[in-house]
Amino acid sequence: MKTPRAFRETCIKNFFLLTACISILVLTLIMAFLFIQGMPIFKTVPVTDFLFGSNWYPTSEPPDFGILPLIAASLAVTFVSSLMAIPLGVMTAIYLAEICSRRARNIVKPIVELLAALPSVVIGFFGMVIVAPFLQDYFDLDTGLNLFNASIMLAFMSIPTICTVSEDAIYAVPGELKEASLGLGATHWQTIAKVILPASLSGISTAVILGMSRAIGETMVVLMVAGGAALIPLSIFDPVRPMPASIAAEMAEAPFQSDHYYALFATGMVLFIFTLIFNMVAEHIAHKHKQTGAATL
Amino acid sequence: MKNSTLRKAIQSGVFSLLRLSVLINAMALAIIVYFLVINGAHVITWEFLTQKPFDSMTQGGIMPCIVGTMLLSFGAMAIAFPLGVSSAIYLHEYARPGKLLRFIRFAINNLAGVPSVVFGLFGLAFFVTWMGFGVSILSGILTLGFLILPVIIGTSEEALRSVPQTFREASLGLGATKWQTISRVVLPAAMPGMLTGSILGLSRAAGETAAIMFTAAVYYSPRMPHSIFNDVMALPYHVYVLATAGTAIDKTRPLQYGTSLVLIMLVFGMNLIAIVYRARMQKTK
Numbered sequence: 345m346k347t348p349r350a351f352r353e354t355c356i357k358n359f360f361l362l363t364a365c366i367s368i369l370v371l372t373l374i375m376a377f378l379f380i381q382g383m384p385i386f387k388t389v390p391v392t393d394f395l396f397g398s399n400w401y402p403t404s405e406p407p408d409f410g411i412l413p414l415i416a417a418s419l420a421v422t423f424v425s426s427l428m429a430i431p432l433g434v435m436t437a438i439y440l441a442e443i444c445s446r447r448a449r450n451i452v453k454p455i456v457e458l459l460a461a462l463p464s465v466v467i468g469f470f471g472m473v474i475v476a477p478f479l480q481d482y483f484d485l486d487t488g489l490n491l492f493n494a495s496i497m498l499a500f501m502s503i504p505t506i507c508t509v510s511e512d513a514i515y516a517v518p519g520e521l522k523e524a525s526l527g528l529g530a531t532h533w534q535t536i537a538k539v540i541l542p543a544s545l546s547g548i549s550t551a552v553i554l555g556m557s558r559a560i561g562e563t564m565v566v567l568m569v570a571g572g573a574a575l576i577p578l579s580i581f582d583p584v585r586p587m588p589a590s591i592a593a594e595m596a597e598a599p600f601q602s603d604h605y606y607a608l609f610a611t612g613m614v615l616f617i618f619t620l621i622f623n624m625v626a627e628h629i630a631h632k633h634k635q636t637g638a639a640t641l
Numbered sequence: 642m643k644n645s646t647l648r649k650a651i652q653s654g655v656f657s658l659l660r661l662s663v664l665i666n667a668m669a670l671a672i673i674v675y676f677l678v679i680n681g682a683h684v685i686t687w688e689f690l691t692q693k694p695f696d697s698m699t700q701g702g703i704m705p706c707i708v709g710t711m712l713l714s715f716g717a718m719a720i721a722f723p724l725g726v727s728s729a730i731y732l733h734e735y736a737r738p739g740k741l742l743r744f745i746r747f748a749i750n751n752l753a754g755v756p757s758v759v760f761g762l763f764g765l766a767f768f769v770t771w772m773g774f775g776v777s778i779l780s781g782i783l784t785l786g787f788l789i790l791p792v793i794i795g796t797s798e799e800a801l802r803s804v805p806q807t808f809r810e811a812s813l814g815l816g817a818t819k820w821q822t823i824s825r826v827v828l829p830a831a832m833p834g835m836l837t838g839s840i841l842g843l844s845r846a847a848g849e850t851a852a853i854m855f856t857a858a859v860y861y862s863p864r865m866p867h868s869i870f871n872d873v874m875a876l877p878y879h880v881y882v883l884a885t886a887g888t889a890i891d892k893t894r895p896l897q898y899g900t901s902l903v904l905i906m907l908v909f910g911m912n913l914i915a916i917v918y919r920a921r922m923q924k925t926k
């Protein structure tokens with residue numbers, strides 16, 4: 345027999361378990377409702393035509409629901425932004441974790457945190473009114489609202505993610521590895537390049553993937569800055585329409601439960617699957633190559 | 642030795658490169674703030690902060706947006722904070738390693754990665770349509786609340802982790818039950834850290850746009866909200882609408898700068914409070 349006190353303890357424990365399961369519930373509901381609202385489009389448009397159709401004209405008669413240009417645009421902005429964000433993010437992380445003094449750290453760390461805190465709509469607005477006219481003049485373009493501009497803005501949104509997660513990974517490298525390398529006469533940089541970075545590679549990879557996941561799902565920046573043309577980009581200065589931009593721009597005008605409405609939910613489903621894959625890969629790497637200590641290296 | 646001077650030279654070259662990358666980040670932040678301040682500072686007057694917009698939004702202030710953003714972000718916090726803290730208590734204090742724990746963590750990590758526009762779609766399909774709340778403060782609060790839930794869980798767990806194990810052992814050793822230990826020893830010690838985390842969640846909710854554009858925010862609302870079933874105006878959505886969809890985009894540009902500046906002052910203010918507070922906590926430890 346359990347005493348009343350033990351019974352109460354079990355109840356309390358189960359209460360906390362229940363609240364912890366709410367995250368599972370919400371994730372399940374998100375998947376379920378995207379699915380329920382997205383599936384009807386596949387009655388009128390076959391899945392392959394939807395995914396690989398290269399025309400997105402949802403409001404013309406008859407409408408075309410091919411999201412290949414949107415997928416291509418999302419992948420393109422994510423790729424180009426990561427070319428900028430990965431080096432900048434990882435280098436800042438190395439600086440923070442290895443080189444800077446305590447005082448410099450107290451300045452640099454808040455900068456990264458404030459960069460992370462910038463609302464996306466403000467970055468989008470900045471890209472629209474300051475960066476776009478500048479790019480247009482400087483490169484003599486038809487429009488400054490394009491893939492390149494969106495990628496720069498997205499890069500500064502994913503840098504804080506990449507930097508913070510990488511920094512934790514570098515910190516987690518056991519001190520004795522560093523001491524051993526320095527003791528053998530290697531310089532600080534040689535130690536970083538040949539010992540610390542290889543040892544923290546799995547954590548840095550996780551950081552990079554999380555940063556890319558952030559970039560592919562980011563909405564306001566691509567909505568305001570990417571230009572909005574639903575075409576497969578051929579140049580870095582082409583205007584594009586990534587998936588989140590299409591959803592956000594068209595949802596307000598899509599009639600409730602029309603094909604267009606369903607198609608936007610299905611696009612959301614595709615976007616969700618992309619980020620889910622990114623996150624699962626990141627988790628897999630983090631779990632598989634867990635940094636536990638010197639003995640495992 | 643020649644070799645060692647070369648190695649030193651390479652090292653200082655690389656270190657300069659690292660410093661340069663930090664500088665680029667700092668510059669990016671500084672440039673954004675600079676342009677918003679020089680173009681927006683003169684717009685911010687007492688009238689701008691306390692008036693409603695008029696003349697189809699080309700004149701007047703942003704008071705309804707400030708009120709709306711406050712309602713949405715504090716409302717979201719009222720949902721996310723209790724849920725987040727109690728989830729963190731389970732994860733850190735009760736859970737044993739195993740399948741269930743891995744599954745819960747998997748869900749939280751993936752929830753954190755769900756794009757905000759997908760949260761918006763979910764809010765539209767579930768709260769607005771299926772539950773029948775309509776485009777309302779309530780729908781917005783619930784959507785934003787679940788969006789910031791992973792942030793709150795993460796920072797709360799961090800706060801619990803920073804409470805020394807000896808605190809728990811001392812309490813348990815005196816014969817306290819697990820719940821007595823948590824409620825009277827662990828939580829009071831972890832509360833400052835949890836509050837810091839909640840400020841960060843608040844700032845995240847205040848700046849969020851895509852999640853509220855289908856669920857709570859409207860272009861223009863003639864009245865102030867008086868119930869949770871009313872729609873609202875909100876700062877981030879106001880910036881977006883004025884900058885892209887207004888009839889007089891160029892005419893309202895100063896208002897756009899002003900609204901953006903108010904928004905980042907709000908968000909940066911919250912973050913700076915959290916940063917300073919955290920630094921002070923680390924000092925006293």
